[in-house]
Amino acid sequence: MENLSQKRKISIMIAIMAAMFFAAINQTIVGTALPRIIAILGGMEYYTWVMTIYMLTSTIATVLVGKLSDIYGRKPFILTGIVVFMIGAFLCGTSADIFQLIIYRGVQGLGAGIIMATSFTAIGDLFSPRERGKWAGLMSSVFALSSVLGPALGGYIVDHMNWYWVYWIFLPLGIVAFVMILILFPKVERNKAESIDYWGSLFLTLTIVPLLLAFSWAGSKYDWASTEIISLFAGTVVALVIFLMIETRVKTPVLPLSLFKNGIVTLSNVIGFILNAGMMGAIMYIPFFTQGVLGISPTYSGYITMPMMLSMLVASTLSGQFMTKTGKYKKLALLGMVLLIAGMLMMHYMDSALMAILSMIVFGLGLGPAMSVFSLVIQNAVAPTQLGVVTASNQLFRNLGGTIGVAIMGTLMNHGITSRFKDQAASGQGVDLSKFDPAVQEQLAAFQNPQVLLNQPKLEEAINQAPAQMHDLLLKMVDNLKDALSHSLGIIFLYGAALLLIGFILTFFLKEIPLRTSNKGKTKSEPQKMAEDKAEPTTV
Template sequence: MEHLSYKRKITIMIAIIAAMFFSAINQTIVGTALPRIIAKLGGMDYYTWVITIYLLTSTIATVLVGKLSDIYGRKPFILTGIVLFMIGALMAGTSADIFQLITYRGIQGLGAGIIMATAFTAVGDLFAPRERGKWSGIMMSVFGFASVVGPALGGYIVDHLEWHWVFWIFLPLGIVAFIMILTMFPKVERKPAESIDYFGSLFLTLTIVPMLLAFSWAGTKYAWGSPQIVGLFACTLAALVIFLWIESRVNSPVLPLSLFKNGIVTISNVIGFIMNAGMMGALMYTPFFVQGVMGISPTYSGYVTMPMSIGMVVTSSISGQLITKTGKYKRIAIIGLAIMVIGMTIMHYMNTISVTVLSMVVFGFGLGLGMPVFSLTVQNAVSPKDLGVATASSQLFRSLGGTIGIAVMGTVMSTGMTNKLQEILASGRGVDLSKLDPKVAEKLAAFHNPQMLLDQPKLAQIQAALPPELQTVFSQMIDSLREALSYSLANVFLAGAALLVVALVLTFFLKEIPLRTGSGGQGPKPQEAAETDREPAPRLRGKQPANG
């Protein structure tokens, strides 16, 4: 679609941004509200599953749609993604228990994965790599804006309205996005002589699902060395071997192995994996600190995390403009990741709201600089015919990193809490229920749960209803829970910072090739555009293309 007029490209981008914003705002509005929703529905033990299932289904959808959209075009898939997302959101608002919420969030994840895969690939269809930097920055700004509006709105809704509206309030926007894509997005004919890799798709799914289940359950539901976890990893390995065998033999693989012979693609995807593991794994638990440890309501919790999103909006726009102007990206990525490390390290030392806000600002600045780069490097390093599947591979590795990161960080948090509570009890500062009257102990045992910290109004109501002789004991229990939660979250943020350091070091090994400027003006005819793009395009300082 690079041959289209600039005015038509802008029109298409407006439609794409509308679809992306619909998906992004529905995700960010849930983040701050989720602790309160879990407190209402019950099922604290399954908290990570509400997030994990979304990332799991979006990951699978992303990689499968990448290749299919190369064959059939982006339009039918982005429309399907919007419909699935709307159905999932509508049903999530009707959830009667945690298991229904998990199921419906899975449907939402399918829709989100399809929307994101096709949206980012469509930018590659529309613009030459040199121009993609600017648009990648704009798209990151859309996420940033959604992150500014969403958390505060989600907190307000659960504080003042029924939580169901968290999922329903933006459904009309989905209808608008659907109509805009339907009317503005051009239809692309199916490419001839392209087969669909059904078996590869099946075994890729069978590789991803047990792997993510193993990481989600290990250390929480089952021990790392338990038969269940070992069995899941064994299934993952077996499916992976079969998948690699299939991909090396089919004519049109769902995830071409030849992509990973390109050093730029490989190292960019590894960096994206590690970066998202550290970032998502830590940031998903930030509401626990703000609401559970500091006792801030969901509404004000959104205001505390808002500076991160504002910082991301500002720097993502700046980085996109710089990349488009200079054609360079490596230095920006290094600076961005270094700032992210500093921000995450500050999170480790959070003990007041002011320090929390400072960490959010610093991390947001780094995120806006570093995050847009690595999809751009992948798109710039492959030929146009592989644009969809290459972009999908980038999204796949990021999603896998985020999902695994959340699961592992959840293990870090629960293990840290258990150890700290035992330490507090051994030191004599905690409440030993075994030494209390059995009837009193039985009444208090129900409250010795970190989930209590996430619903402040209910906590105050329970404490007010207790008899005077239990007030001191109850307060001591809550203080112990807060101390244990704070300690465990500090470990989570430290682990996230360590992973970001690894990503930063790897960025120094990323080979930088100047971004192609593509054809100017109106561009060649559609059938000539792909051929033109396969020719050595003009590059800065006369350098030649490199495959890493």
């Protein structure tokens, strides 16, 4: 597709970015609105399933579509992804109860996974590795923009409109993206010599599903050592062993193991795993600090995280331009990691809204290049015929890193809060609930749950409605809870910084191959060509 005119390539990329924005903003807009939607539909105990099912289906779709798009081309899959996502979004708006919403969110997740997998790979089809730099930066900017607009728009819709418009408002954008890709995106003939790895796809799915469920539920729904969690991990191991056996025997594996003989691919995937595991601390737990510890409302809390997305947008665009101009990426990746670590350490010490904003800015400046570099690196390190499957492998490792990181950080937060309560009790600052009647103990226990801090109006109402003689006690418990939450979040941010430090060290060992100026694996520089040929794994 390098033979297409530059004007047509740009038109196709505009359509792809519209599809990406459509999928991304539908996810960010839901995050703010979901608590209100659940309150209307009921079923708060199934709240996590609305998020979990989306993550599961999108991850599975991303991996499975990677190899299939290498065989059939990107066009049918990105069109399918848009249609499936639109159907899921429309059905979500018709949900009468929480169970319908969960099912339809699963459909949405399938569409999102297909869109994400094919969109990033399509850049590789359209442009040489050198040119991809600026486009990868722009694609990352699409995520940043959706993260800025989505939360504010979601809050506005549920406050001023019917909740189903959260899912329906951007459906016209999906139609526009579909028509543009249908008309502009060229067809690619199927490689008839390649077969589909059905058994490998099945057991890859059976590996991913219990693994993600185990890390999603461990420490919250079930104990880490519970029978349910151990059984899920055991099922993951068994399915993984069978999957590896299948992949060594089939002619066209869904995830070629030969990819991981390429040091650049393996190292980039490991760094992507660590990067997502570490950065989720900032994205997931900053609201706990701003709303829970500082007592800032959700609306203004969003303004504090907005600088991170804006600085990420600027940094990703500039880093993309830099890679396109120079063909180099390693120093950029190292700089991104340094800024991420600095931002996370600043979060460890933050004690005010101003410090939180500065932390967000520094973290966003690091996130921009870090998010765009490694996807580009692995595409540059393999043959063009493996773009789909290698891009899917990178997104798989990132999804796993994010899920596992959030689960571990959640456990660390709970442990940190419990530990802080013990320290408060030992110093005489804590409140001994055993001195009260069982009924009173049950009421007071709610004031030791950090969730209560995330709804300040409801918390103030609960304190005001309590007997006057209890006010001082409740205020003391709230102060203790804020102190415990702040302490535990500090542990999480320190853990995130340590993880990112490991990623920084690994980045030093990443071999830099100057970005190719052609998708045919040839450049004007013979030494560069020899280095690229040496880095490319054997084609399966």
